[in-house]
Amino acid sequence: VDRKRIGIIGAGVAGLHLGLHLRQHGVDAVILTDTRPEDYRGARLQNTVAHHHGTLALERALGIDHWPVEQCGYFAHYHYFGGEFPLAFRGHPTAAGRSVDYRIYLPQLMADFAERGGVIEYGAIAEHDVPALVQRFDLIVVCTGRTPLGRLFARDARHSPLEKPQRSLQAGLFTGIRGQEPRGVMLSIAPGHGELVELPILSFGGPVTGLLLENLPGGDFEELQHLRYEDDPRRFRETFLAKLATHHPLIHERIDAQSFDLCSPRDQLQGAITAVVREGHRPLGDEKWAIALGDAHVTVDPALGQGANAAAYAAAILGEEIVRQDIFDERFCEEVDARRMDRILCAARWTQRMLEPPSAELRQLIAVMSQNQALLDAFSDGFSRPDLQWRRLGTPARILRWIAEAQAAA
Numbered sequence: 001v002d003r004k005r006i007g008i009i010g011a012g013v014a015g016l017h018l019g020l021h022l023r024q025h026g027v028d029a030v031i032l033t034d035t036r037p038e039d040y041r042g043a044r045l046q047n048t049v050a051h052h053h054g055t056l057a058l059e060r061a062l063g064i065d066h067w068p069v070e071q072c073g074y075f076a077h078y079h080y081f082g083g084e085f086p087l088a089f090r091g092h093p094t095a096a097g098r099s100v101d102y103r104i105y106l107p108q109l110m111a112d113f114a115e116r117g118g119v120i121e122y123g124a125i126a127e128h129d130v131p132a133l134v135q136r137f138d139l140i141v142v143c144t145g146r147t148p149l150g151r152l153f154a155r156d157a158r159h160s161p162l163e164k165p166q167r168s169l170q171a172g173l174f175t176g177i178r179g180q181e182p183r184g185v186m187l188s189i190a191p192g193h194g195e196l197v198e199l200p201i202l203s204f205g206g207p208v209t210g211l212l213l214e215n216l217p218g219g220d221f222e223e224l225q226h227l228r229y230e231d232d233p234r235r236f237r238e239t240f241l242a243k244l245a246t247h248h249p250l251i252h253e254r255i256d257a258q259s260f261d262l263c264s265p266r267d268q269l270q271g272a273i274t275a276v277v278r279e280g281h282r283p284l285g286d287e288k289w290a291i292a293l294g295d296a297h298v299t300v301d302p303a304l305g306q307g308a309n310a311a312a313y314a315a316a317i318l319g320e321e322i323v324r325q326d327i328f329d330e331r332f333c334e335e336v337d338a339r340r341m342d343r344i345l346c347a348a349r350w351t352q353r354m355l356e357p358p359s360a361e362l363r364q365l366i367a368v369m370s371q372n373q374a375l376l377d378a379f380s381d382g383f384s385r386p387d388l389q390w391r392r393l394g395t396p397a398r399i400l401r402w403i404a405e406a407q408a409a410a
């Protein structure tokens with residue numbers, strides 16, 4: 001069998017997990033990317049990514065488990081549902097998750113990949129560069145995230161019902177927030193205003209707190225979207241704190257107003273993400289095919305922390321198939337899609353649903369969960385298995401059945 005020549009465009013979590021999987025099995029892999037490892041250190045925050053335990057298992061298998069969970073993992077999912085009758089409770093997934101600043105994580109994986117014989121070439125790839133790549137490689141994997149090259153793959157209208165973002169996003173890394181015991185992520189919901197995800201994250205200065213605001217249009221957090229930290233840090237902080245006090249009391253009560261601040265002006269982002277599912281593959285001519293991976297394939301809002309976890313999952317499947325097969329044609333791509341699509345689509349659907357106003361059945365589930373630890377633990381664990389989660393939550397009938405089963409078991 002000839003050597004397989006795999007070209008991977010993009011060195012995000014998708015491209016690096018794939019490249020490392022291929023190197024682990026002795027397959028040649030070239031990653032083409034526009035960002036050098038040393039560029040990450042001074043870069044602006046792009047995301048605040050939590051890896052659920054399924055992804056940590058993949059990282060252990062790849063030998064990239066560099067950050068011990070005892071030091072920087074998290075073990076609990078804290079939930080707060082605000083409103084007239086607030087509910088607060090704590091679920092326990094079956095294993096720890098972890099969040100490492102991607103400006104540390106990605107360069108480390110690039111170093112691992114290079115050390116294990118992977119080749120990285122630097123430079124931005126445009127659509128007109130693709131024909132030359134077709135000559136070099138047997139298969140081209142496009143994992144350039146939400147950047148224009150991903151538009152090589154047509155939008156799949158059937159699975160992309162949204163025309164615009166469901167939330168505006170505001171994220172930052174902060175000092176001055178006392179973590180919880182056991183260490184955990186918190187999803188705090190302010191009905192009518194949006195959600196706040198709090199997560200312990202390892203950044204350049206050590207452990208800090210990531211806050212991701214998922215703001216509803218017209219909600220109380222809109223004002224923050226118009227404030228620039230750089231213009232008036234004090235006003236930004238004070239406005240932020242006042243809004244947390246009103247809407248996210250269980251986070252606000254752990255903040256020391258004196259030391260509460262962004263870790264640095266670079267440690268913040270504002271934006272919005274329109275969820276989209278794209279075709280998984282396309283022909284490039286000359287009997288060669290391109291496969292989309294990660295955000296370039298399916299992009300979701302970050303509220304439930306699904307994007308990177310889905311990217312790692314899909315990279316593992318694609319890696320396995322590249323190792324197992326040796327003809328990279330349309331049938332190859334179809335088999336990859338058949339294996340990866342179910343879980344990814346469930347992540348997309350569940351995320352979209354959770355950002356809609358909750359149904360009566362979902363509200364009932366939340367109330368029952370607050371009294372039923374086994375149900376709550378299963379819900380928390382479902383963040384790592386969106387396919388199971390969607391099986392339980394996909395329709396009102398499924399939610400009611402899940403509640404009934406949990407109550408019978410209790």
Ligand SMILES: Cc1cc2nc3c(=O)[nH]c(=O)nc-3n(C[C@H](O)[C@H](O)[C@H](O)COP(=O)(O)OP(=O)(O)OC[C@H]3O[C@@H](n4cnc5c(N)ncnc54)[C@H](O)[C@@H]3O)c2cc1C
Pocket residue numbers: 009010011012013014015032033034035046047048049050051123124125126143144145146147149169171212293294295296302304305306307308309310311
């Ligand atoms: C605020 C926020 C919070 C998030 N939180 C979570 C979370 O908790 N859990 C979770 O699972 N997901 C989360 N996500 C989503 C997650 O960040 C993405 O799903 C994930 O990073 C996508 O990885 P990727 O490898 O597909 O693409 P990217 O990370 O976007 O990587 C793209 C790569 O391609 C390179 N590139 C781009 N264009 C070109 C080009 N033209 N030529 C060459 N190289 C190019 C880039 O330099 C980069 O290396 C969050 C996102 C945001 C915005």
